[in-house]
Amino acid sequence: MVLNMANERRHDITISGxxxxxxxxxxxxxxxxxxxTRSxxxxxxxxxxxxxxxxKIECSMENRDADYVDLVLGLLDPQEFQVEVYDRYKRERVTKTMYCSDRSTEDYETVSGTKTTLSFNLIEV
Known part of the structure; x- marks a missing residue:
């Protein structure tokens, strides 16, 4: 079986374009x-x-600049939005209407400056 996409594209999601x-x-x-009911x-x-x-997609972005994380948090702010994601059942990229539930950030210091980890959950409407 030949897949039309490289494995690394499965980790990419598109939020509102x-x-x-x-x-x-x-x-x-x-x-x-x-x-x-149970008889x-x-x-x-x-x-x-x-x-x-x-x-439901549990997402994590590690070791990112704070400005980039702030941009992504802004994309997650609306009540619902369009997300393009790889669907394993259909074996293709699909667009779904989703919302963001839990999200958390963690800042830590590195030699090259402050880096941020962002974790969030996207749930299909």
Whole structure:
């Protein structure tokens, strides 16, 4: 099987048209369920799945300049935005509407000055 993209492109995401290169990216696919019921007679769960393969991306950018991290934080600020990302199920880059949940920054001193690590989670709407 031949893939049309190099592996390093899988770490890139595009938020509102601006490409962000990540240090690490963890994709989690989850299902959204309506209220499920369990029969008291059989003990069998009747699942009411309303949507499958919703995407959550755990992103990390390490050893970056503070100005760059501030730019990325600004991109994550709107309530929702468009994200282009590699979808492992479709085996291609897709655009999804997402929002940013948890985000954290950490500043540390290096020989070449202050560097920042940014971690954030993107969740499909």
């Amino acid at each position: 601006i490409t962000i290169s990540l240090s690490s990216k963890k994709d989690t696919y989850f299902d959204l369920d309506a209220e499920a 008291w007679k059989t003990g069998i769960l009747k699942r009411n799945r309303i949507r499958k393969n919703c995407l």
